Amino acid sequence: MLQQIIFSIVTLGAFWWATQQFMKIRRNIFLGKDEEVSDDSGARWRNVLLIAFGQKKMFKRWIPAVLHFFIYAAFVITQIELIEIFIDGFFGVHRFFADKIGGLYTFIISFIEILSVLAFVATFAFLARRNLLKIPRFMKSEMTWWPKLDANLILFGELALLVGIFSMNGADVVLQGLDPEHFPDTGFLAISGWLGPLLFGGLPEGILVIIERFGWWLHLLTVLAFLNYLPKSKHLHILLAFPNTYFANLQPKGEMENMPEVMNEVKSMMGLTEDTGEMSMEEELPEFGAKDIFDLSWRNLLGAYSCTECGRCTAVCPANLTGKKLSPRKVMMDIRDRMEEVSTNLDSGHQKFIQEDKRAAGVSLSKENYDDGKSLFDYITREELHACTTCNACVEACPVMINPLDPILKMRRYEILTESAGPSDWLPMFTSIENSGSVWQIPDERVKWTQED
Amino acid sequence: MADLAAEGKKPEILFWVGCAGSFDARAQKVMRAFVKILNAAEIDFAILGNEESCTGDPARRAGNEFVFQMTALQNIETLKMYEVEKIVTACPHCFNTLKNEYPALGGNYEVIHHTQFLQGLLDDGKISIAGGAFEGKKITYHDSCYLGRANGIYEAPREILSMLDNELVEMKRCRTNGLCCGAGGAQMFKEDEPGDKRINMERVEEALETDAEIVAVNCPFCLTMMQDGVTANEQQEKVMVYDLAELIVNNMK
Known part of the structure; x- marks a missing residue:
């Protein structure tokens, strides 16, 4: 009874707290600009199936793909066992399904156990890749103490989860022989069937019960801890990879998003539209491109939260490969960090974060009047933005279809269109296109090449 | 175009x-090669000549949407005037912009990259290649970003190469993993940001590792x-860089 009460309080509390945090993430994502995505849901679901569920893009690199698949499969299938843990916990029963579905139960739990062993191996391999082999993409400059610790914490959490499963099942198997009334027969479990007796055989019943309960609680608490850790961690990708893949661009990667407001302005300048096209002088001059997270699309922000910092993008970035400062992964991490900063400030409700001219009694802080004197440019330097060749290697590489190129281009637009800044080398190119229709200022006629042989 | 009109x-x-x-003097040679092929295949084509303007690709990627819109809308007007429906281009940047970005501005055309067009001519027998010209020669092919990843065209250029009787040796990074030459995103028009190395050096080292005598490209900037x-x-005596059109033109029957 006491256990049931503790279980209920802990579980419901954990879910409540996690819900609060996930709502905040949702709020943060929608700090971005509205963007309608309603085209071709068939192709979108196909991407979710192949790329998120099927992990198609992971298999460009076989070793991590197989290891990752073990952990992923174990995670997905363990959810079935978790259902039973919740039923047992709330209703004070033990292995609720064991005597109800018989052979199927043995099969499912055995399946979970086999995958868990594979996941155990994979977790150690991942720890080794990060900490012993020091795979270069895990060692880049943006991988400071927290991203590194975050990655290791997740792996340790996974180990705890697996230790929990095997102590719980192993002790249970031995107990089934001692006290069949309280411990229903699970059939011969693929791993615990022999590992249980091997490790725990001959121990007194009291100790076995403690081991079983320890495993059960360890499993549950690790799951609940993970749930509440996700919003702070790169591990959030286990959830957001799915929506991110669904909402990813379907157009050819080379297509840049049009800016209708600029197009219409230029059309009216060129006399191509029939409307008067006169801009009201009182109107505030519009800002173009992206200066801060508010100017990015919510899809860019979703991408930042979906990033698990694997660094496949950075590993293929031609600028990064040749020692430039740009790292597409850092761009996504910076966007997330900036979102978190804005989020904390918004939650504080402090007047100092309201734009100066809008501060007044009764005005409360919102995304519309937010101004903390900072922007994404405090996180992402111009040098990084200027180093991009728009080659789309990062976009192609991302296993969950994040697009780091899009925010880079939006920030370039802000720099050029709103600030009239940017590399001075580009000015002659702009002027030349504007004046002579060519990227180079060349006195020759465009047709001259046809007159020579 | 004006004369024909x-x-x-x-x-x-x-x-x-x-x-x-x-x-660009070097790219002009590619264009002349391509025109020779078009003439040999008796294709009814024209150019805009002095009425053609930059498609706006580098301006747009640098962030200058105003300049992009100005030049793009100007081009769309010109193309409308001549009722152009079908365009072939030997530049993947022009190809991408005309094909993918002009529709949002009101310009809809069937746009073909010259490697696709050449493959079509070869397949239809409108041109044919004399056997043996490249026999035993190793050629490596450099995927441009704007034909490859940006538009998913990897096979047409390779089909052409397979018809040239040569041995195609792929670089370590090819197709979807192809490494950029370093020119895209308006990098062609500015100095590199500080770093260890130029991107084209990294890519050329990879090409040299294949021991190929010819590096085939599909883009004037590449x-x-x-x-x-x-x-x-200092490999210019041993290793030649050619556009696919040039490889064909010298060996047409």
């Missing part, structure tokens, strides 16, 4: 030359970058 004629297809093709890299490695 004056005669009341409308060619089947417009050949979009682009800025590099028009003004052509410049790869040639510069080969020269910087």
Whole structure:
């Protein structure tokens, strides 16, 4: 009874707290600009199936793909066992399904156990890749103490989860022989069937019960801890990879998003539209491109939260490969960090974060009047933005279809269109296109090449 | 185009030359090669000549949407005037912009990259290649970002190479993993940001590792970058950089 009460309080509390945090993430994502995505849901679901569920893009690199698949499969299938843990916990029963579905139960739990062993191996391999082999993409400059610790914490959490499963099942198997009334027969479990007796055989019943309960609680608490850790961690990708893949661009990667407001302005300048096209002088001059997270699309922000910092993008970035400062992964991490900063400030409700001219009694802080004197440019330097060749290697590489190129281009637009800044080398190119229709200022006629042989 | 229009004629297809093709001495050679092939295949084509403007690709990628819109809308007006429906271009940047970005501005055309067009001519037997010209020669092919990843065209250029009787040796990074030459995103028009190395050097080193005698490209900017890299490695006597059109033109029957 006491256990049931503790279980209920802990579980419901954990879910409540996690819900609060996930709502905040949702709020943060929608700090971005509205963007309608309603085209071709068939192709979108196909991407979710192949790329998120099927992990198609992971298999460009076989070793991590197989290891990752073990952990992923174990995670997905363990959810079935978790259902039973919740039923047992709330209703004070033990292995609720064991005597109800018989052979199927043995099969499912055995399946979970086999995958868990594979996941155990994979977790150690991942720890080794990060900490012993020091795979270069895990060692880049943006991988400071927290991203590194975050990655290791997740792996340790996974180990705890697996230790929990095997102590719980192993002790249970031995107990089934001692006290069949309280411990229903699970059939011969693929791993615990022999590992249980091997490790725990001959121990007194009291100790076995403690081991079983320890495993059960360890499993549950690790799951609940993970749930509440996700919003702070790169591990959030286990959830957001799915929506991110669904909402990813379907157009050819080379297509840049049009800016209708600029197009219409230029059309009216060129006399191509029939409307008067006169801009009201009182109107505030519009800002173009992206200066801060508010100017990015919510899809860019979703991408930042979906990033698990694997660094496949950075590993293929031609600028990064040749020692430039740009790292597409850092761009996504910076966007997330900036979102978190804005989020904390918004939650504080402090007047100092309201734009100066809008501060007044009764005005409360919102995304519309937010101004903390900072922007994404405090996180992402111009040098990084200027180093991009728009080659789309990062976009192609991302296993969950994040697009780091899009925010880079939006920030370039802000720099050029709103600030009239940017590399001075580009000015002659702009002027030349504007004046002579060519990227180079060349006195020759465009047709001259046809007159020579 | 203007001359033909004056005669009341409308060619089947417009050949979009682009800025590099028009003004860059090395790229001009590619354009002449391509025109020779078009003539040999008796294709009814025209160019816009002095009425052609930059498609706006580098301005847009640098962030200058105003300049992009100005030049793009100007081009769309010109293309409308001549009722152009079908365009072939030997530049993947022009190809991408015309094909993917002009529709949102009101310009809809069937746009074909010259490697696709050449593959079609070869398949239809409109041109054919004399056997043996490249026999035993190793060629490596450099995927441009704007034909490859940006538009998913990897096979047409390779099909052409397979018809040239040569041995295609792929670089370590090819197709979807192809490494950029370093020119895209308006990098062609500015100094590199500080770093250890130029991107074209990294790519050329990879090409040299294949021991190929010819580096085949599909883009005038890649052509410049790869040639510069080969020269910087002092391999210009041994390794030639050619556009696919040039490889065909010298060996047509």
